[in-house]
Amino acid sequence: xKSLFGSILLSSILYSTATMAQPAIAADAVLEAKIEAxxxxxxxxxxLGQMVELDLRGIMTTDAKGNFIxxxxxxxxxxVNFRVGSFLNTPGPTGVPAAEWGGYxxxxxxxxxxxxxIPTVFGVDENHGVTYTxxxxxxxxxxxxxxxxxxxIARRAAEVTAYETRACSVPWTYSPTMDLSRDARxxxxxxxxxxxxxxxxxxxxxxxxxxxxxxxxxxxQKNVAVSLKHFLGYGAxxxxxxxxxxxxxxxxLKEKHFAPYKACVEAGALTIxxxxxxxNYVPMHANKEILTGWLKEGLNWDGMLxxxxxxxxxxxxxxxxxxxxxxxxxxxxxxxxxxIMEPYDCSVVPLMEELVSEGRIPQSRIDDACRRILRxxxxxxxxxxxxxxxxxYPEFASAEHKAVSYQGAxxxxxLLKNEEVLPIAKGKKILVTGPNANSLRALNGGWSYTWQGNxxxxxxxxxxxxxxxxxxxxxxxxxxxxxxxxxxxxxYGADNVVLDNTISYKNxxxxxxxxxxxxxxxxxxxxxxxxxxxxxxxxENSYTETPGNLTDLxxxxxxxxLVKALASTGKPVVLILNEGRPRIISDIEPLAKAVVxxxxxxxxxxxxLAALLSGKEDFSxxxxxxxxxxxxxxxxxxxxxxxxxxxxxxxxxxxxDVAFQWPFGYGKSYNTYYYSNLRCTPSEFTVDDVLTVSxxxxxxxxxxxxxSVLLFSSDLVASQTPEIRRLRDFTKIDLKAxxxxxxxxxxPAKNLSFVNSQGNWVFEPGEFTLQIGDxxxxxxxx
Ligand code: BGC
Numbered sequence: 001x002k003s004l005f006g007s008i009l010l011s012s013i014l015y016s017t018a019t020m021a022q023p024a025i026a027a028d029a030v031l032e033a034k035i036e037a038x039x040x041x042x043x044x045x046x047x048l049g050q051m052v053e054l055d056l057r058g059i060m061t062t063d064a065k066g067n068f069i070x071x072x073x074x075x076x077x078x079x080v081n082f083r084v085g086s087f088l089n090t091p092g093p094t095g096v097p098a099a100e101w102g103g104y105x106x107x108x109x110x111x112x113x114x115x116x117x118i119p120t121v122f123g124v125d126e127n128h129g130v131t132y133t134x135x136x137x138x139x140x141x142x143x144x145x146x147x148x149x150x151x152x153i154a155r156r157a158a159e160v161t162a163y164e165t166r167a168c169s170v171p172w173t174y175s176p177t178m179d180l181s182r183d184a185r186x187x188x189x190x191x192x193x194x195x196x197x198x199x200x201x202x203x204x205x206x207x208x209x210x211x212x213x214x215x216x217x218x219x220x221q222k223n224v225a226v227s228l229k230h231f232l233g234y235g236a237x238x239x240x241x242x243x244x245x246x247x248x249x250x251x252x253l254k255e256k257h258f259a260p261y262k263a264c265v266e267a268g269a270l271t272i273x274x275x276x277x278x279x280n281y282v283p284m285h286a287n288k289e290i291l292t293g294w295l296k297e298g299l300n301w302d303g304m305l306x307x308x309x310x311x312x313x314x315x316x317x318x319x320x321x322x323x324x325x326x327x328x329x330x331x332x333x334x335x336x337x338x339x340i341m342e343p344y345d346c347s348v349v350p351l352m353e354e355l356v357s358e359g360r361i362p363q364s365r366i367d368d369a370c371r372r373i374l375r376x377x378x379x380x381x382x383x384x385x386x387x388x389x390x391x392x393y394p395e396f397a398s399a400e401h402k403a404v405s406y407q408g409a410x411x412x413x414x415l416l417k418n419e420e421v422l423p424i425a426k427g428k429k430i431l432v433t434g435p436n437a438n439s440l441r442a443l444n445g446g447w448s449y450t451w452q453g454n455x456x457x458x459x460x461x462x463x464x465x466x467x468x469x470x471x472x473x474x475x476x477x478x479x480x481x482x483x484x485x486x487x488x489x490x491x492y493g494a495d496n497v498v499l500d501n502t503i504s505y506k507n508x509x510x511x512x513x514x515x516x517x518x519x520x521x522x523x524x525x526x527x528x529x530x531x532x533x534x535x536x537x538x539x540e541n542s543y544t545e546t547p548g549n550l551t552d553l554x555x556x557x558x559x560x561x562l563v564k565a566l567a568s569t570g571k572p573v574v575l576i577l578n579e580g581r582p583r584i585i586s587d588i589e590p591l592a593k594a595v596v597x598x599x600x601x602x603x604x605x606x607x608x609l610a611a612l613l614s615g616k617e618d619f620s621x622x623x624x625x626x627x628x629x630x631x632x633x634x635x636x637x638x639x640x641x642x643x644x645x646x647x648x649x650x651x652x653x654x655x656x657d658v659a660f661q662w663p664f665g666y667g668k669s670y671n672t673y674y675y676s677n678l679r680c681t682p683s684e685f686t687v688d689d690v691l692t693v694s695x696x697x698x699x700x701x702x703x704x705x706x707x708s709v710l711l712f713s714s715d716l717v718a719s720q721t722p723e724i725r726r727l728r729d730f731t732k733i734d735l736k737a738x739x740x741x742x743x744x745x746x747x748p749a750k751n752l753s754f755v756n757s758q759g760n761w762v763f764e765p766g767e768f769t770l771q772i773g774d775x776x777x778x779x780x781x782x
Contacts, residue, residue: 007719007762008687010753024265024301028217031378038118038374039367046116047370048352049083051333053123053306055343056087056104068092070107079115082346085373086339088123088174094459095132095449098397101168102390109169109386118374119382123227126161126173127191127447128602129405134449134463135478136164137401141445141600142177142203143580144412146193146624147667149708150732151206153408154193158210160401162224167393171219171380174227174273176207178260181581182636184628185240187548190445190580190600192235194624195636195664197256198727201263204228208267216268219380221388228264229273230308232290233257242546243277243318251720253279255755258294265299270376274337276308283319285311291336304372306339307332312348326351330360338369397475402604409601409608411706411732415619415668416627417595421572423615423670424533430492431531431571433500433524434538434562435514436578438485441507445580445600446544453542454507460603484537484576487606491614498531500524503558511543512550516558521565528569535613536563536592539579548580553631555583567591576609582627586661597623615670620706620732622667629659637664638723665710665727671701673735675773684780687763691747691779695772699735708732709743709772713752716767720756725771728752743772749781 039047059078061071068091078084090096091104105122112120130136139145139157148154158176165173178200181189193203213223233253236246248257261272274291275284284290285307295301315321315328322328329351332340340348355361377383395401415422424430436442441456449459464480482490489497502524506513518524528534538559554560566573572593575585580600589595596612596619598605611617626637635643635658647655678695685691699705711729715722729745747770753763765781 007756007764010687010750010761010763021298021300024299025216025268025303027302031217031375034378035371035374039371041117042370044353044356044366045349046083047366048349049116050085050118050370050373051339051352052082052084052346052348053086053088053339053341053343054078054084054346055089056091057089058344060091070104072107072111075108075111076115078346079111082349083116084120084346085116085118086121086123088341088343090132093450094455095134097135097463098133098164098168098390101133101170102387105169106387113386119377119386121172121373121377121380121382122170123172123174124165124170125447126165126175127177129157129161130164130168131447132449133164133168134459135475136397137405138444138448138602139405140408140412140602140605141190141580142193143190143624144599144601145203145408146199147414147599147621148408148411148732149199149622149624149710149730150411151202153411154203154206155210156404157408158207160404162211163222163393164396164401165224166222166388167390167396169387170224171382172225172227172271173211174229175211176204176226177229178204178264179230179235180257180260181625182236183240184582184625184634185550185553186235186237186581187242187543187545187550188235189625191447191544195626196624196638196727197259199624199730200260202730204260204264205267208264208269212268212270214268216270217379221385225270225376225380226264227271227273227306228261228269230275231261231272231295232275232284233279234275234277237277241549245278245281248279250759251755251757254759261295262299265295265301265303269303270379271304271306273306273308274311276311276314278319283315283321285315285337286321286331286335288335296336302372302375304338304376305336307337307341309341310343312337312340312342326355330355333361333365333369338372405602406604406608409604410611410617412599412601412621413605413609413612413619414597414621414623414666415594416597416662416666417589417592418668419593421533421574421593422613424613426492426614428492428496428532429530430488430497431500431527431534432485432488432497432537433502433534433566434536434559434576435503435505435541436484436537436539436576437535438483438499439505440481440483440603441542442505442539442578443483443598443600443605444602445542446548448542448602452511452544452547456542481603482606484578484606484609487610488535488613491610498527500527503562505541507541511541511548512556514556514558521562524562525565525569528566528571531571534566534571534573535576536566536573537576537578538563539577539583540581543580553581553584553628555585555588560585560588563588563591582625582661584628584631584661586629589661618671618703618705619667619669620708622665622708622710623662624664626660626664627662629661633659635660638726640721641724642721644724669701669705671699671703671705671737673707673773674698674700675775678770678772678775678777680770680777680779683777684782685749686782687749687753689749691749692744693747693770694742694744695775696740696742697733697735698740699737702737704734704736706732706734711745711747712771714769714771715752715754715764716769718754718764718766720754752781
């Protein structure tokens with residue numbers, strides 16, 4: 001069908017309840033029969049109890065030695081009275097070793113099966129590896145996974161995490177996080193794969209398959225169910241602060257924010273967690289059109305929707321769209337919520353009973369929610385395998401698992417500037433300074449052993465001490481990972497590396513609090529005089545969610561003063577940025593000879609950085625976000641063309657500009673990669689064609705390396721102001737020194753369509769350009 005503008009309406013990928021998609025996951029008749037048999041045995045209260053998720057810490061107590069233990073009486077009474085179907089989180093304030101996890105889950109399962117005849121489903125935020133398992137493997141945070149532009153890394157990281165999660169008897173994770181971070185101030189930018197919807201979709205899909213395996217009806221014993229989060233539009237708060245309103249156009253909401261979820265649902269994702277905040281002033285937990293309409297019905301998805309933390313309460317307490325808890329429950333459950341992450345109170349059970357008996361929530365909605373929860377439990381095979389034995393997981397925390405984390409860190413670290421100071425030759429005297437120089441907490445970021453990531457250094461040091469004398473048959477001693485300073489000592493010899501502590505973080509304070517021991521900076525300047533090169537490790541301490549909010553995106557004044565003092569010595573300064581979001585450094589960047597963004601590479605980040613700085617390895621990370629130059633320009637790379645306009649002639653100047661410090665997709669290496677011969681067939685196409693786009697890439701450097709190849713398109717004229725460019729595909733290739741390869745992408749022409757102001761997907765004929773590296777080719781849609 002053609003519109004007035006020549007648009008072709010693409011009904012096949014148009015959301016509409018009238019044209020239901022194929023089921024996202026084909027139902028398994030055997031499992032469905034078991035669900036129905038179970039449902040037939042359940043009372044209303046049994047069903048409502050399944051819909052409740054409680055925090056494990058609410059049922060913990062301590063024994064005579066001060067160890068955390070489950071209060072069996074409390075557990076039994078919650079199960080008997082409220083029929084609770086799910087638990088989450090850690091037993092105490094920090095994570096615990098794998099050996100302890102199994103005991104807690106076994107106890108929960110025994111009690112659930114005894115009282116309900118139904119196993120519980122336990123969930124943990126395995127946001128970058130096994131977040132809350134102190135002796136397990138942590139992976140680089142997702143922003144780093146995005147920077148690798150390597151889907152295999154995402155998949156392997158998730159596979160390893162699933163294995164180690166299941167080794168702890170935990171079958172379900174609140175991961176992967178796929179919010180598009182569209183505002184650099186947002187404290188959760190680093191929890192997803194960056195600002196682009198395609199990168200989030202592809203990495204999210206790879207992780208979904210890595211976590212769950214390829215048969216969503218039968219999750220294996222080495223796999224776990226995912227919970228994609230936080231659906232939908234969480235990453236674009238107007239204020240930049242966590243859980244504050246997002247205002248998102250229908251075009252962006254449908255075309256960009258929804259796309260990663262759609263891709264993962266189609267890959268079999270079993271559960272989804274809802275955005276705690278509001279979009280266009282409608283709290284997502286009350287948004288029936290999006291939760292039920294777009295997601296459950298639009299994608300024909302039979303999975304389970306869980307609230308985020310206490311978000312039914314937030315509907316009345318914070319969002320004021322309900323007067324009290326009962327009204328809030330009515331809104332949320334009718335909108336499509338299946339499980340309520342309560343997390344400490346079971347009053348929702350009697351309240352929902354009242355709502356059902358008053359006809360305010362239909363029985364059919366409760367049955368639907370309960371069915372979806374049971375379906376998850378059957379798909380996870382929890383009835384037959386409610387917990388696992390750690391001994392059946394010999395690869396837990398293996399060297400191979402650590403190698404996956406190391407490779408992820410290595411491929412994610414981005415070289416942003418190098419005025420011929422890197423690599424640093426052996427024998428050089430190095431001064432290492434800055435608050436991030438000697439901190440595993442800072443390398444890991446939030447969700448690392450604790451929610452905010454605080455205590456990581458102490459927890460890891462203690463574990464190493466506690467296990468120092470352990471024999472190999474008992475897992476051997478736990479080796480504490482290296483900070484940046486420690487890794488540089490290993491690489492260059494401790495005699496050549498000096499650590500300065502002029503600025504450190506106050507580890508018992510807010511994430512932004514710092515100690516400055518010498519405001520004159522005279523001591524560090526003296527140290528610099530004896531060094532050949534200075535490595536300034538700057539950025540942020542760990543945080544997540546609301547405690548990570550900020551009021552100024554500029555890097556802290558202390559840290560900028562430190563860099564200025566270091567540069568005044570005339571010695572070359574290398575900036576290592578260790579931060580969850582791009583803190584503005586435009587005043588100090590010109591003072592540095594090299595800049596490397598490590599973001600949050602986790603426990604192997606120090607070693608990976610040392611290998612890159614010494615030239616043992618080459619850089620191959622690229623920015624999955626736009627690095628802003630000033631606080632008045634937060635554009636993402638896919639801004640609209642009218643955001644950059646040259647100076648006009650005449651008395652009015654309507655010029656506009658976009659000021660990136662470094663653009664999306666930017667990243668240097670020791671090698672030089674040349675692109676040539678970009679071609680596309682057919683060059684004149686219809687919406688049903690698949691375009692074959694090829695380019696030759698040559699490694700003109702002296703090292704074997706890896707290059708991420710990014711394909712962008714631009715729509716030259718459209719019925720709504722087009723974006724300057726959009727990423728359409730990417731791949732990462734190995735290229736030996738001197739080698740040339742041809743990279744070919746298959747690009748369905750319908751991917752060049754967009755969502756218009758009526759919320760419809762349309763393809764508009766006309767001219768487009770395709771771009772890879774510095775190569776551009778024009779093509780024409782008919
Ligand atoms: C976070 C979620 C997390 C949940 C459970 C919430 O505060 O927003 O990302 O999954 O807590 O820990």
